[in-house]
Amino acid sequence: MAVYKNETQTKQFPLVERNSNHYQEIASSALSNSINHLNNAYSQKLSGAEGAVEFRDEGVYTYDNKGRRYLDCLGGYGIFNVGHRHPRVIEAVKMQLDQVCLHSQELINPWSAHLASQLAAITPGDLQYSFFCNSGSEAVEGAIKLARLYTGKTEIISTKNAYHGVSMGALSATGRDVFRKPFAPLLNGFSHVEFGNIEAMEAAINENTAAVILEPIQGEGGINVPSEGYLRKVRQLTEKHGILLILDEVQTGMGRTGRMFACEHESVVPDILCLAKALGGGVMPIGCFMASAKIWKVLEPNPTIHNSTFGGNPLACSAASACIEVLLDEHLPARAALMGNYFMRKLNELKERYPERIFDVRGKGLLIGLEFTSKDLREAVQVELFHRGVIVASTLNSNCTFRIEPPLIITESQINFMIDALESVLIDIGSGRLAEMQALAEEQELIKQDVIAIEPVTVEEVLTVSIVPQATDSDSNLVSDMVIDEFSVAKARQRRRVRAAAKVGSSKVAASRKVGEVRLVPVRESRAKSNSKSNLETTKKKVAKPNKAGKKKAAGKKDKPKSKASYRAKTRN
Ligand SMILES: Cc1ncc(COP(=O)(O)O)c(C=O)c1O
Secondary structure, rough: EEEEEEOOOEEEEOOOOOOOOOHHHHHOOHHHHHHHOOOOHHHHOOHHOOOOOOEEEEEEEEOOOOOOEEEEEEHHHHHHOEEEEEEEHHHHHHHHHHOOOEEEEEEOOOOHHHHHHHHHHHOOOOOOEEEEEOOOOEEEEEHHHHHHHHHHOOEEEOOOOOOOOHHHHHHOOOOOOOHHHHHOOOOOEEEEEEEOOOHHHHHHHOEEEEEEEEEEEEEOOOOEEEOOOOOHHHHHHHHHHOOOOEEEOOOOOOOOOOOOOHHHOOHHHOOEEEHHHHHHOOOOOOOOEEHHHHHHHHHHHOOOOOOOOOOOOOOHHHHHHHHHHHHOOOOHHHHHHHHHHHHHHHHEEEEEEOOOOOOEEEEOOOOOEEEEOHHHHHHHHHHHHHHHHHOEEEEOOOEEEEOOOOOOOOOOHHHHHHHHHHHEEEEEHHHHHHHHHHHHHHHHHHOOOOOOOOOOHHHHOEEEEOOOOOOOOOHHHHHHHOOOOOHHHHHHHHOOEOOOOOOOOOOHHHHHHOOOOEEEEEEHHHHHOOOOOOOOOOOOOOOOOOOOOHHHHHHHHHHOOOHHHHHHHHHHO
């Protein structure tokens, strides 16, 4: 630690010498620094809970500071198409570091010009010009602006559950309230129609429509593959009405789905194409939007009308050029198709064997969604896979689904490793635990739909807790410090065994030591009264009271055998 003085304060400055111990030192405080200076929620992140700090990566693997190896089936949300640290991309960037890193902004930038010419060569149709930026959101942002500028119209049609990024323009196109609502009002003129429904799209078009924006396959929406012909119909529709088609291939591009661009599966050429993520070869951040010379004309009178200081920087462009060369030389789009088919076949075999656990397998190439019968099951499988050395993650807009999006260089034996790990997890999650999760999912959905309700809890309704399996004397003292969440209380009322949702005490150490599987039972009145309101708080979020019909429905449900379809309907968000 060093001391840093500013005008008003003296603070500790966490100085770490750059020597051979540098990594160990920053790794030792990685979790606490993340919690204290990035976001407190890091304490709940799976890798945080496991103390897994990223150390190095290579090919299809990433390694933590304890030497544990993880098969990367997440691919950094789709950025590692050519694998981690592909030697040709690394070499290109290292060479570039010795020449020019960031550009002067005034002289002609040969690296961005070269990359633009490469992109013009590999993209379909008359896409010819590129604007470079630093992320997918920025690419979408620019595409929306270009569509408005070119057409002189303002309205954009997007789809429900779409994910186009989180900057204000991109967020306006994103189709999920959880991201949008907290930041309202967003841009005017955006509407969202059902993905895959061509009639709904046509109905949304009016004389002020500038463009339709679409992911060829919804990525964050849950890897939703539309029925064959949908994209072609959207293209025909936009042409018929004289509006632009913006394809967001930020996630589907660069070989991911088995073609260099997903639109090629249907021979569709968009008016504007957005790319990012894997474009940087898994080494540098870069995004871009592209269009034909005809559309680009509107940017000519004032080329800086839309601009970016870092966009098109030599380091990022060199990485992207090398990435494209690798994709072509190693035939990675074709490999994605081949390995994707193999992966999906293996996953479908598991689905056949475990229909109560796996609801759906879908995708194209190596963009695969694996949907479970409940959110809790998806979470449990994800955690267990992590313990077995496989990384996956859920999609942002569909919480029962996790994505399988590994580097396109993944081999058959690595896929087999993931499948074996997944099967062992599915076996380990026994039918008792499964039933519990499904009941929980069902109940959560009923609560969400206001079919059943949790009444606010008062101190008089305090519950005792016996910690299973080892309740000690000291545990009973902790009861007075318990914070029981409303869901646990509702469960306790039904005398059902629930996963601990109670935090014991305020200290994290106590919590992590004591929280486990608990059985909650109503306490005797006398016990309840001995606890004061101040040291036994309960969540008192208001939820709708049950109505008679609702109660009936909830009661009726318990007797009925559960169908997979009902799980899905209930647990999808
Ligand atoms: C289809 C799509 N568009 C845009 C974005 C936003 O990209 P970024 O996170 O680089 O801003 C994403 C990110 O997941 C995406 O999947």
